[in-house]
Amino acid sequence: xxxxxxxxxxxxxxxxxxxxxxxxxxxxxxxxxxxxxxxxxxxxxxxxxxxxxxxxxxxxxxxxxxxxxxxxxxxxxxxxxxxxxxxxxxxxxxxxxxxxxxxxxxxxxxxxxxxxxxxxxxxxxxxxxxxxxxxxxxxxxxxxxxxxxxxxxxxxxxxxxxxxxxxxxxxxxxxxxxxxxxxxxxxxxxxxxxxxxxxxxxxxxxxxxxxxxxxxxxxxxxxxxxxxxxxxxxxxxxxxxxxxxxxxxxxxxxxxxxxxxxxx
Numbered sequence: 001x002x003x004x005x006x007x008x009x010x011x012x013x014x015x016x017x018x019x020x021x022x023x024x025x026x027x028x029x030x031x032x033x034x035x036x037x038x039x040x041x042x043x044x045x046x047x048x049x050x051x052x053x054x055x056x057x058x059x060x061x062x063x064x065x066x067x068x069x070x071x072x073x074x075x076x077x078x079x080x081x082x083x084x085x086x087x088x089x090x091x092x093x094x095x096x097x098x099x100x101x102x103x104x105x106x107x108x109x110x111x112x113x114x115x116x117x118x119x120x121x122x123x124x125x126x127x128x129x130x131x132x133x134x135x136x137x138x139x140x141x142x143x144x145x146x147x148x149x150x151x152x153x154x155x156x157x158x159x160x161x162x163x164x165x166x167x168x169x170x171x172x173x174x175x176x177x178x179x180x181x182x183x184x185x186x187x188x189x190x191x192x193x194x195x196x197x198x199x200x201x202x203x204x205x206x207x208x209x210x211x212x213x214x215x216x217x218x219x220x221x222x223x224x225x226x227x228x229x230x231x232x233x234x235x236x237x238x239x240x241x242x243x244x245x246x247x248x249x250x251x252x253x254x255x256x257x258x259x260x261x262x263x264x
Contacts, residue, residue: 003036004044004045006048007049011129015129018148022044023046024043026048027069027101027104031107032102040122043219053067053150054069059156065152067151068101068102068148068152070101071098071100072091073098076084076088080156083158086164087166092173093104093173100115102115106119109205111200114176114179116206117198118140121196122154122183122196123135123183125153127152128147129148157183162184163181163262164179164180164181164199168244175244176255177253178199178201180198183195189220193217194217199237201252202250202254211235212235215232216229218254221262226262230258232256234251237251
């Protein structure tokens with residue numbers, strides 16, 4: 001079967017091409033090219049965009065805008081994004097990070113897409129054409145989306161408020177057993193005043209741990225006070241089973257690793 005590659009200079013033209021049956025957008029190609037090489041006959045043409053704006057990183061006034069083609073390697077070496085570097089470096093090895101993109105992470109099914117977990121915790125917005133939507137809305141409908149993602153935006157977190165953890169069996173670049181990102185706002189006495197916790201591999205896409213978030217409010221990050229949040233972390237999850245780990249195992253170790261992240 002012939003696989004065509006179509007290159008466009010504008011997102012508008014690429015969006016039009018993606019309406020054709022069998023067309024698939026290619027960013028870094030870490031997932032779609034592998035699928036094609038493994039015989040995915042649902043893909044007959046790959047569509048890409050050369051617009052340099054898609055690879056732009058903008059940081060100004062505490063706001064960040066990442067083009068959809070920005071790679072994990074580019075994020076990891078950007079001094080202004082040092083807080084997010086651990087999440088970017090969690091994606092594969094050096095070769096993968098040089099290809100894996102922000103946009104690709106948004107579409108990557110579990111156990112991939114670790115950086116999307118971080119973006120969910122950061123309450124990012126996703127830009128497609130002239131529209132912008134909360135990342136939760138985008139993730140919920142991503143399987144039916146045909147529009148090219150052009151960028152994501154979020155507020156740059158303070159180093160002490162953002163935490164990220166990826167658990168894998170193979171170090172340092174193994175596939176995720178699970179990943180967790182947390183954005184915590186705390187009062188002067190250490191009491192949690194706001195919390196967003198995102199989980200990877202606890203569903204087929206990143207999800208919020210809403211019950212754990214609520215349980216953390218008003219608590220200090222001591223083992224005793226975070227215990228209710230750890231107990232609540234498993235509410236609403238549907239972990240995946242794959243060759244890396246079973247759903248049962250992922251559910252069992254989630255409170256353990258969330259506790260380590262919060263107590264760090």
